[in-house]
Amino acid sequence: MATNLQLDDKLIAKAVKLGKHRTKKAAVTQALTDYVQYLEQQSVTKLFGKIDYYPDYDYKAQRRRR
Numbered sequence: 001m002a003t004n005l006q007l008d009d010k011l012i013a014k015a016v017k018l019g020k021h022r023t024k025k026a027a028v029t030q031a032l033t034d035y036v037q038y039l040e041q042q043s044v045t046k047l048f049g050k051i052d053y054y055p056d057y058d059y060k061a062q063r064r065r066r
Helices: 009-019 024-045 059-064
Strands: none
Touching: 009 024
């Protein structure tokens, strides 16, 4: 999908240089990928304290069976 964006040229140039990307598109794609991943991780942190677990569960026991 073609999209026209007004982006800060200096910021894009810096992202391309620091990320060692070959193109502006690669830099923007990486930035969006990282942003989506960050947001998904934030949604997982909201579950802390809300999920029940068994403190005596031995997860290593299942690993030993393999």
